[in-house]
Amino acid sequence: MDVLIKNGIVVDGSGNQPFIADVAIERDIICGIGHFEKSEARRVIDAAGKMVTPGFIDGHTHAELTLLKNRQCPNEVYQGISTIVTGQCGLGFAPIKNDQFEDSIKINSGIFGDCRHYLKHWNSFQEFLNQLDGAAINAAANVSHNAIRQMALGFENKPLKGEALQIAKEALDQAMKEGALGMSVGLSYYPGGYSDTNELIELCKIVKENDGLFCTHLRLNNNQIPLSPVEEMVQVVKKTGVRLNMLHYRTGGYEDISTLFQPFKELEERGADIHYEYYPYLVGAGLVLALVPDWAQEGGYSIIMERLQSAELRDKLLKDMKERHQYFFAKGQTAMINITKDMYAKEIGKSISEIAEEHGESFSEAVIRLLIENELQVGFIGIENQSEELKSKLYEDQYQLFMDPRYTMGSDTIPEGVICHPRGFGSFPRTICQMRERSVAPEYIIQKLTSVPAQLYHLKDRGLIDVGKKADVCILDFDKVRDTATFLDTRRQPEGIESLLVNGLPVMLNGSLTGILSGRALKKE
Template structure:
């Protein structure tokens, strides 16, 4: 007897193949039979007549590293069909840390990953073990964050590493891989990663490649120098043999639009050369990140405390203003997008809640000052605990990238305040707007980009496809109604059309409602010994 069977649905198995009209039988956490099972006995039956049955969606870019511990907050991921997430993004995450670096990271990451109080872990193994003992809605897997390794070796110093320091970082990456990480990440616009050079990236990637890991990277520039930034990480992959995955691929700014197709061509050429490269993309023409990333790199040396001290100096403020106007050597959001396209998504305190969901020109007007001074004051008052939304692009480019064979879907969702609508809407938006309404993708191809393709990237052995013997992470959705409802103005609206979601064989979503089930697991890499 099956514990659960799903009958009468159209199965899209995650490979990109057309649908099949078959049933699925589940015992415990595993798909044990796919076939004609209508008459087979089962404790529970889901009638999927008129619905699509697909593997659970795998989100390759998230910031749920802490708030996965809060099911009442984290439930929105499973309500849009996400059953597995990849933590440890952008080279800035919650492990590994030490007693010296932990307080700095807790302060620095508060705006990005949220605040759960003290972290009762230091190593990656400690962190993953803590998650394993917690109530998790979905599955998760982890990347070794470059910044975590770097600060263990050299703190937040704003300089290049020595060869000896690079070697120490590589050893920390290798230890993280042995403890279950699936790769290494970096975010080359964020401190302290921003101070690294290509030689340092090569060394940490050697550590990941040795254990068959991937390199997931927010490249050094996504605007005027995006081609050079992409060439840098492709060369890292070429030298080390690591699998390269480019996070939230985009090219920001109208003046840089020609670089979008050129970037995709670079990735195609790398593939032809034999480099395994992929990228993820969210279905919006605006991004979201920490607000202090608008500041030039020299402001970040020493961490958040020193940044805030510098902001009190009038001469420093004037120097930053000059950088906003003229500096092309960093990811200059102000110059590339304009203050009118930079919107405050969340602040940490109540006193500045009025700033949420307003662009910086509007905030400056309300405060009777300039947008530059408003930004500096807001950073000081909130101790940099702010996230922003930056409107950067064009939908024509978005669709062009979405249709590229190397693309997978990733949300880059950030919790807190009035977040970017991608937190609540990414996967239903792809299925509703870009598949059903605009015809940018076929349904089977969209499902592949959410399931089988990211599972291949992460080398997941038993998830991402609907195959007998695989884990029963399954989404049942209505292709005629599935849709995101979250907007920039009202980002906390839940999607519609995601009827059922199973995580490890248990119903986390039933009739579009979260059941309270916490059946998620930590998925550690099975590669604990070197492969090369």
């Protein structure tokens, strides 16, 4: 055997109770679980007193381009994450036409950064997936709605119909056959937000035919369509039978947690396969361009920049941005700038409200100026300003969500930027710590972070410590696991996660990265 992990407390990801055993690995496969006193191995890891679990699976990341320029993936490895899913929230870059590559990167640079100089161009989903191979972690991907729309209609502000819809359906089907796990939509981003419900239904018929997962970032509730954003998803599932995963779907205020599930009750009673996801923080992060109205984002990078700089359009732009603001920020809320074109910019770490006050301008005027000066490469992180009473209620809700078998936890990590949201370094240890402090059984916690997302995304041979499974193995000191990243100090290594093997090779030992890049691009099986 190549690796023998001895005397660990094995929590195998199945939900079964922990047991003390050795785990033997040959090449990239777990070849034995038991006690191997006389066996020899090329590498022996003493895990006495430590927990041995499957590598964690993060089903919601925006890490694909960062992975292509930093293949050691420290933020994931430090958390014990061995596999990520990318292409969420409708944001993604495959398949793609040559003449759309630069525009797509620039428009989304507030989340992904502008890393064009690091990238080899690709066209097909398969070509993109191949480039994810050879990082420290495994990577799988959804095909994004935005990419599919761009293949058919570029950045036009209208729903897919007729020939354009047929082109999109063929592109989606091809991507699914090339290994996409499913399709994601981000209906508050564009061009995906230019869709109508019928477009989603037609595309989800293709996802259903390929037994894929439909992952949903909801539309803004701004009367763009006759239905509410959640009712739209109900209709899509009702018409297609597609498996649904509601991304970052949770309470945000004093509403009762049952209101999340009420719209789907009838579908679930009829056997619909519906799943939900959350991340363990109270605010998120995103694209500053998203604060600009839909009409101003049509047509691609150059036209967007022209509109932002247009004196004639400025009054309309400010009026519509003020209206749009309420869908992103509650009264009194603001956000901190974390990504700009200049990595040394003084705006990084300041709130948009502070920046506006410094320049004697309104919030929306500050947003427009920042977008122009940074050529759209501006990202934000939310700022927690909830009362202690509301925070307590929301964290109690998150506990209830974690205990619900329909839920997974996905970090929604955006690892780009000098400052990143602390969820990028803290989501998994934070979840373990929060649930441990509530006396949730370790086997349940580990199951929710491993085999449950593996089953949801059809990741074969991942998420379990079992003979014949892939040797993605995490070694941790369960009682010491906790996140240390904060909103002020975001890139901090968590405590208690000690070692991580990916496909049988150590990418982290005793808390230190090894530089080994044994991760693989994964396809839906």
